[in-house]
Amino acid sequence: MTQERARTNFANLGKDIKEARQAMNMSRREMAEKVNIDPRYLANIENSGSLPSLPIFYELVKLCKLPVEKYFFPDTEDQNSERRKRTYLKLNLCPENYLTIIERALDGAIELSEMPHTK
Helix, strand or coil: CHHHHHHHCHHHHHHHHHHHHHHCCCCHHHHHHHCCCCHHHHHHHHHHCCCCCHHHHHHHHHHHCCCCHHHHCHHHHCCCCHHHHHHHHHHHHCCHHHHHHHHHHHHHHHHHHHCCCCC
């Protein structure tokens, strides 16, 4: 089973859920209530590497706004740097009304990178 987890990238699921929960300033009890599970079950998922059932997995990744492809298609996920992965996760947690600001900042960064550098 350990070999299977490493290959499908489910080994990081608990850590990702815990980080997302903390980023949302949500207690373990609050998150467990939202997905209708016992907080101890959530603790086992986060800390012991227990894999949830598919319906619970679905509810957790939806609530945490985690990219499902990370767990089912790890080969495509491995092409991104750790910084890009963290940024992607944070972007998914960002409220919709802030995306305009973030998009403008990205547009500005892209424009700067395309400008010829003068000394």
